[in-house]
Amino acid sequence: MLASCQLGGNEGLDALRPSNNPVTVDSVTRNDRIAAIAREQHPRILATYGGEYSDAKLERMVARVVGSLTLDPDNPNQTYQITILNSPNINAFALPGGYLYVTRGLLALANDSAELAAVIAHEMAHVTANHGIQRQQRQAEEVLASQVVNDVLGSDPAARVALVRGKLRLAQFSRNQELEADAVGIRAIARAGYDPFAAARFQQSMAAHSALRSTNSTVDESLDFLASHPNAPQRIELALRHARQFGTPGSGNRDRDTFLAGIDGLLYGDTPQEGFVRGRTFMHPKLGVSFTVPEGFVIDNSAAAVTAAGPGEIAVRFDGVTINPRASLSEYVRGGWVAGLEPGSIRPITINGNEAVQARARAEGWQFDVTVIRAGGQVYRLLTAAPAASTALESVASQVRSSFQTLTDAEKTSLKPLRVRVVTVSAGESMANLASRMVGVDRKLETFRMLNGLAAGATVSAGQRVKIITDR
Secondary structure (H helix, E strand, C coil): CEECCCCCCCCCHHHCCCCCCCCCHHHHCCCCHHHHHHHHHHHHHHHHCCCECCCHHHHHHHHHHHHHHCCCCCCCCCCCEEEEECCCCCCEEEECCCEEEEEHHHHHHCCCHHHHHHHHHHHHHHHHCCCCCCCCCHHHHHHHHHHHHHHHHCCCHHHHHHHHCCCCCCCCCCHHHHHHHHHHHHHHHHHCCECCCHHHHHHHHHHHHHHHHHCCCCCCHHHCHHHHCCCHHHHHHHHHHHHHCCCCCCCCECCHHHHHHHHCCCEECCCCCCCEEECCEEEECCCCEEEECCCCCEEEECCCCEEEECHHHCEEEEEEECCCCCCCHHHHHCCCCCCCEEEEEEEEEEECCEEEEEEEEEECCEEEEEEEEEECCEEEEEEEEEECCCCCHHHHHHHHHHHCEECCHHHHHHCCCEEEEEEECCCCCCHHHHHHCCCCCCCHHHHHHHHCCCCCCCCCCCCCEEEEEECC
8 A cells, every 4th residue: 555755846757766754645534434434444445355465665666656646746745655555457446535546457457657657647637526426415425435336336236346356436426427537637746747648648558458358248238347438449549539638649758667577577367266267277276176168168257156158158167165074965955055956857976086977957048057066175166157059068068067176286296376467579570479478368379469568560679678478
């Protein structure tokens, strides 16, 4: 968690360091009821987003960017507290009182300090413009400020999981307010000396990220991060128009080297506690199990369950449950948690040495294969669903359940989390060469371009620094 710092006199940005007694949201707004509500919600946000991501090098880089933006003469008294969230999704948001949040997933997508500044300045603009809350309605403010968080975090596990995946928005800002925040943010980064065209660049990267994901038909675009903002082409064009008021492309500081040094080694994707997706295989080093889905399926790993979807509206769900070690798996399946269970279909099987039970169910136009496996003292459930008319259920379910296996100690030890690594392009090296060095991601060349903000026709040159994803 970082507090913004104030510089005065002739001190430069190079002198910016976190203070031992920083000016924080807590100290400045201690008697502000709205800020108090936001402060109370902060621990719940951390719990929902996987906690705070701690990396001193990264925090110093982000603090430097925030510190430069707090010098904006339009709002000399506004203070902010920014938290880096340990979430792989692309998101940033603000709460009343100056609480700012940015995910490590967003930091991995950005390519320089100017782009990060554009994101943070946009969120600052929501705070300073008091979007979503009207100052003249203090009572309504308190209700809305708590409702903004309660509606999303709540006690509903499904809502909490959706938020972790970035599929619900923390603050409801209108389309016009988003565009206004863009304009204010671009002016702020230009005044701070950053490249004003950074906002448009990052919006293009977000659009590329969204396009890469949208090839997966399971993505609900209405819940996507970008769905809460104006459509990308219009927003990018307006951002370019605002940027031209402050200079030409190439003007302003991008501070790329400092930014890349800050994110080098940044955790990318899932944490070991959630397990790892490697192509079509899910592997969990802590639980010591893995399974693989058929060609054409895409896995989505969330805190509550692992799901996969593929052709023909066929879906797979994997999770774990705790039952009495002496309980019969067949009796567990008959326990009432499977809707439309066909009792005569229950049969004991063995999967790669593990005790298991398979069954079938039908309900509301769908057919299901239910496989329950006992491994390492834990019980796991693999549910495969297909439309009632589909003839592919057995083929898919058979491939998935037969792929389930326990990991050896060596396999568990060898599993490492993915990280962003910054490398220097060697002479003669192409984007294809660099992309081939990446591990743990599909569509490597397209992912490489997206991560580095490179268009389809772009090239790389010797000496250029770029991001790749690796487990080293």
